[in-house]
Amino acid sequence: MLTFTEENYLKAIYRLSDGGSKAVLTNEIAEIMSTKAASVTDMVKKLSVKNLIGYEKYYGVTITREGMAEALMVIRKHRLWETFLVEKLNFSWDEVHDVAEQLEHIQSGLLIEKLDEFLGFPTSDPHGHPIPDRNGKIQEVRQHPLSESPLNKKRFVRSVTDGSPSFLQYLSKIGIYIGAGIVILEKVEFDGSVEILIDGKKKVFISRDAAQNLLVTD
Amino acid sequence: MLTFTEENYLKAIYRLSDGGSKAVLTNEIAEIMSTKAASVTDMVKKLSVKNLIGYEKYYGVTITREGMAEALMVIRKHRLWETFLVEKLNFSWDEVHDVAEQLEHIQSGLLIEKLDEFLGFPTSDPHGHPIPDRNGKIQEVRQHPLSESPLNKKRFVRSVTDGSPSFLQYLSKIGIYIGAGIVILEKVEFDGSVEILIDGKKKVFISRDAAQNLLVTD
DNA sequence: ATAAAAGTTTAGACCGGTCTAAAAAATATT
DNA sequence: AATATTTTTTAGACCGGTCTAAACTTTTAT
Ligand SMILES: [Mn+2]
Ligand SMILES: [Mn+2]
Ligand SMILES: [Mn+2]
Ligand SMILES: [Mn+2]
Numbered sequence: 001m002l003t004f005t006e007e008n009y010l011k012a013i014y015r016l017s018d019g020g021s022k023a024v025l026t027n028e029i030a031e032i033m034s035t036k037a038a039s040v041t042d043m044v045k046k047l048s049v050k051n052l053i054g055y056e057k058y059y060g061v062t063i064t065r066e067g068m069a070e071a072l073m074v075i076r077k078h079r080l081w082e083t084f085l086v087e088k089l090n091f092s093w094d095e096v097h098d099v100a101e102q103l104e105h106i107q108s109g110l111l112i113e114k115l116d117e118f119l120g121f122p123t124s125d126p127h128g129h130p131i132p133d134r135n136g137k138i139q140e141v142r143q144h145p146l147s148e149s150p151l152n153k154k155r156f157v158r159s160v161t162d163g164s165p166s167f168l169q170y171l172s173k174i175g176i177y178i179g180a181g182i183v184i185l186e187k188v189e190f191d192g193s194v195e196i197l198i199d200g201k202k203k204v205f206i207s208r209d210a211a212q213n214l215l216v217t218d
Numbered sequence: 219m220l221t222f223t224e225e226n227y228l229k230a231i232y233r234l235s236d237g238g239s240k241a242v243l244t245n246e247i248a249e250i251m252s253t254k255a256a257s258v259t260d261m262v263k264k265l266s267v268k269n270l271i272g273y274e275k276y277y278g279v280t281i282t283r284e285g286m287a288e289a290l291m292v293i294r295k296h297r298l299w300e301t302f303l304v305e306k307l308n309f310s311w312d313e314v315h316d317v318a319e320q321l322e323h324i325q326s327g328l329l330i331e332k333l334d335e336f337l338g339f340p341t342s343d344p345h346g347h348p349i350p351d352r353n354g355k356i357q358e359v360r361q362h363p364l365s366e367s368p369l370n371k372k373r374f375v376r377s378v379t380d381g382s383p384s385f386l387q388y389l390s391k392i393g394i395y396i397g398a399g400i401v402i403l404e405k406v407e408f409d410g411s412v413e414i415l416i417d418g419k420k421k422v423f424i425s426r427d428a429a430q431n432l433l434v435t436d
Numbered sequence: 437a438t439a440a441a442a443g444t445t446t447a448g449a450c451c452g453g454t455c456t457a458a459a460a461a462a463t464a465t466t
Numbered sequence: 467a468a469t470a471t472t473t474t475t476t477a478g479a480c481c482g483g484t485c486t487a488a489a490c491t492t493t494t495a496t
Contacts, residue, residue: 036454038455039455040474041474042452085329089333110313118306221483243443245443255443261483275444276491277492
């Protein structure tokens with residue numbers, strides 16, 4: 001049984017490793033966890049004796065199979081809870097993350113299975129992120145940043161890369177949501193901003209930054 | 219903002235003080251919290267500087283208004299979560315306590331208000347215990363142990379005093395649930411056991427112990 | 437009233453997690 | 467190749483919570 005803190009480190013390492021494919025540096029972990037490098041070194045030693053990560057002094061860490069499995073379970077719980085909060089309790093998508101950050105650490109296999117069932121075995125959370133199944137399997141959908149999409153082709157919003165409340169609130173305000181249909185009407189070469197048409201109805205300008213954080217499919 | 223541990227101590231002290239009416243001894247707290255007296259003394263000092271309890275060395279502690287308010291909020295969350303688990307996730311009443319023991323510490327006012335609403339503002343939990351409202355108000359129902367009820371009068375099960383899984387499972391097995399109608403057919407003077415009729419259908423013998431742990435109303 | 441027993445607190449230690457300051461190793465610059 | 471810079475680790479401390487062992491206070495028994 002992992003501690004609250006161990007779970008959070010593992011989740012961070014999993015994220016930074018791009019799903020287990022690359023080594024992660026001490027400072028990166030410190031950054032994303034909002035702690036100091038010294039604290040990371042300590043924790044990383046603990047996780048490595050538990051065989052959740054491989055650790056080579058001065059060369060960063062690599063997450064192991066077991067570590068990934070644990071991380072994926074935490075992510076599963078996080079996303080199921082976010083889905084619950086939005087679907088059942090009428091939270092808006094910008095309000096759920098912090099609460100899910102707490103709920104993801106509740107220890108009960110039964111609870112998470114029952115919650116999954118109650119929600120109808122959802123495959124993605126309110127931000128379009130895939131929910132790992134009970135075996136940690138995630139069904140990835142190939143999606144691209146809206147910023148890389150061509151002009152005048154209809155695309156559908158599938159997820160956001162930045163899930164900060166301010167970005168999500170902004171999206172809601174201008175009428176963008178998961179599933180929205182979007183056509184790029186014009187690209188401004190100078191600053192990368194684009195004019196888009198949302199659901200064939202509303203024209204708005206969004207910045208390059210915003211366009212990069214919207215992932216779409218055909 | 220209280221820590222996980224402070225909340226648990228406060229809840230224990232509230233319980234032992236009979237709703238704030240009597241002083242609580244160090245060893246009682248240690249017992250119910252499964253810790254040692256020395257640990258209790260330490261924590262009790264911390265809670266008293268926060269004005270959540272009054273503490274007089276060697277003479278036990280008394281819970282303050284603020285302490286009670288905090289305790290009641292934890293109890294509110296505990297019971298709302300238990301209700302959620304049974305009503306929405308199909309847990310049985312003997313499976314919910316330990317999970318609720320974790321969920322009760324999630325910090326989010328919005329969450330608990332939305333949960334309350336989602337559940338239809340329930341006033342009692344799966345064990346018949348009253349759920350404090352957002353102001354900490356509990357609506358008490360006068361109820362008596364089944365063991366003190368007279369012969370041949372119909373009573374209704376309102377709550378259980380012992381909520382242990384084994385007792386709850388036993389009750390389910392013999393057909394007793396919150397709301398069940400019960401008539402005492404015979405009392406055995408010797409050991410206090412009673413023969414009862416459940417819902418006018420099923421006759422069973424239960425021990426004095428069991429009869430004392432069932433609270434009923436007319 | 438004195439001694440024994442029971443209950444409580446203090447002293448000092450440990451664990452998990454964090455930090456700062458200093459040392460060490462790796463990388464970049466010249 | 468030597469030096470400067472950046473990154474990482476170590477050493478030592480602190481905090482919240484816990485424990486054991488010893489000291490102290492209160493209660494009970496004689
Ligand atoms: Mn999230
Ligand atoms: Mn977390
Ligand atoms: Mn309970
Ligand atoms: Mn608790």
